[in-house]
Amino acid sequence: MGKRIAKEVSIAVAEAVKQCRVDVIAAYPITPQTHIVEHLSELVANGELDAEYITVESEHSAISACLGSVATGARTFTSTSAQGLALMHEILFITSALRLPVVMVVANRALSAPISIWNDHADIMAQRDVGWIQTFAENGQEAVDLVYHAFRVAEDRRVMFPAIVNIDGFTLSHMIEPIELPDQEQVDQYLPPFKPRYKLDPRKPISIGPVGIPEIYTEAKKAQDEAFKNAYRVIIKAWDEFEKIFGRRYRPVETYRMEDAEVALLIMGSLAETAMTAVDRMREAGKKVGLVRIRLWRPFPLRDFVRAVKGVKMLAVVDRALSPGATGGPVAVEVRSALYQVPGRPRVVSFIAGLGGRDVTVEDFEEMADKAYFYLKKKPKESYEMIGVKE
Amino acid sequence: MPKGKDTALMSWKEVPFGCYILEPGNSVKFKTGDWRSFRPVLDKEKCIKCGQCYIMCPEPAYEQDEEGYYIVNLTYCKGCGICASVCPKGAITMVIEEV
């Protein structure tokens, strides 16, 4: 077993990528992703990591180079944030449709304007429909573990889809936390070498990326969608296997003090610790409040989620992104829709909080839970509500 | 009215992985010859077997026969007339394709 050592999360993530024995990295610097790619460059420069590092001239080219690399049969990694992820947008759809299992860590950051380097989830929420596997890490250990998992799942021949591991920019990426990096042998045991079904090789020529005429496009998308939904089983199995080797257990949805909860806060990412403190305080005050955290965002773990919120009266969804003019934050809209067909479903209230680096404090969570209680009696006026905004 | 799906090439279950095309150069199954309204006709008396027609053919539709003549394959020839225009001996004439 590896040792628990205090490390900056970005550095640990880069070390994990190294342990995954990547062949090619193509990345463009953007705050707050920089420490990850800087450390990877260092590892390559030192010879500690035998890989080609392509210092591309943009994120668009970063992801494009990644596609070329994976298609040629190389294990490939990239990382970005915010505007960089937005610039990749076009190619993200193509990555999944062409079944090219790139792994990317996104250090989540707000989208401009006003330009902000600080954390929220606007960047990744704009990539909801790109067809990548998407997970959210709560802490440094989980960030690292999700990287091993991402490669293992993405490159599985039953899956062959790209994967994004989300880590909150600064509030997670730049934290120094005790993190256990496993031994290389354990990682090798968990992650077999990349052996794609097809690759660009003159010895067996194939054509990748043809024109999808109307007589095939629908069938091609159906085939992609079915394969993507089926990835769920492999994702779970890969976490089971992870537990066997590394001893840490991961599930698509986590719950905290949900046993008899009337009101549940729902979050994704690194706010969990603050939210747990808030739940503890409210529990002490006799309020039946619990916490649900979605780890696997795509494919959406519908059953796990429904099970997690069973019996809850009001679900307070804390979105870290704004969907202007919508009927709620992106996560709220998703879960409201997920619950619609469920008998005795909880009601859903949508809060938008923690935009562009605004702290979401224990008190803010308490406010949201109290509001959720209030809305049990009186319907909210608006379909979503911003929290922590000065009037 | 037939249903939209009646136009589909295949079931979604048969779509190759990633919609890749696994058979190299299988466009040879697509016959572009029926685009043609003019057909090149070679006068072997004039032909010097220089191969300009073959090398300048965008398809490529020309193949060399056992005697060394370059013969157009009408399965693919779209009748553009480049061969006739580049032939240094005027050995190729474009004639109207009979329907």
Add this chain to the structure above:
Amino acid sequence: MLKELAKFKGFSAKNLPKEEPFAPGHRACQGCGEVLALRLALKALGMNVIAVSATGCMEIISSPFPYTSWRVPWIHIAFENAAAVASGVEAALKALKRKGRFPKNRRVDVVAFAGDGGTADIGLQALSGALERGHDFVYICLDNEAYMNTGVQRSGCTPYGAMTTTSPPGEKSIGQMTWKKNVPAIAAAHGIPYVATATPAFFLDLMNKVKKAALVNGPAYVHIYSPCPTGWGSKGEDSIRLARLAVETRIFPLYEVIEGKYYITRKVTKPKPVEEYLKLQRRFRHLTEEHIREIQQRVDAEYERLLRLAECL
């Protein structure tokens, strides 16, 4: 001369490779000069290549599912990123060879194809990045001087005076108001080992240049003039004639830039007037004598400039 090129004797009409890496049955228009350029380039490269295409005419006509004209491994991702995708392919091959997962001594040439829009306009950044980083690959621009696939809109490579659907002549316009962007010069400014211009009319010259581009270590750029009967309003049978005239009028000079030094590969001592070239194309039909004079002057000046570049270095 670069040592990688020392052993290359060049193709001749007698020893042309038999292989056709690009198969018939593609959907290019009748008399397409671009697909001919593509075919010849691939013929020069042979079967040991990995090809990357930008979105555009050649990608569309070669790959309507379930058919492909590519007999070599091929990938198309998007419009603006052929050079970036090729960078990834090249880097992957390098890593896999080093790690023993691809035969070390097996030569594979990585080639990217894009049109003039995919090169001079939307793909210029990716191209510049890839050239600057020094990937060992060949980038081939198949220049038909407008966005033909979308219906003949102007690009940065559309020549002055040409009519396109977004540069229509009118009372206040003569058509394209700008002079053709000099992409070979931009490529050469990156200090890459090999840059060349070519046209299918001089097919041996084209094939030799593409082969040299593949032989040099590092990035190489070949800009191939590609007549488009559909977009230019010319006769399909005239594509080669136009490609020849473009050289003979000095509109599209043939040259190489090897390690920064310019070599004119086909000197045109007695140029034909540009009018001979222009009048065969509907896209120039509206030009007045004055416009044609203006174009002639510009062509003369550009050729002079090229001569100076070839002489003084």
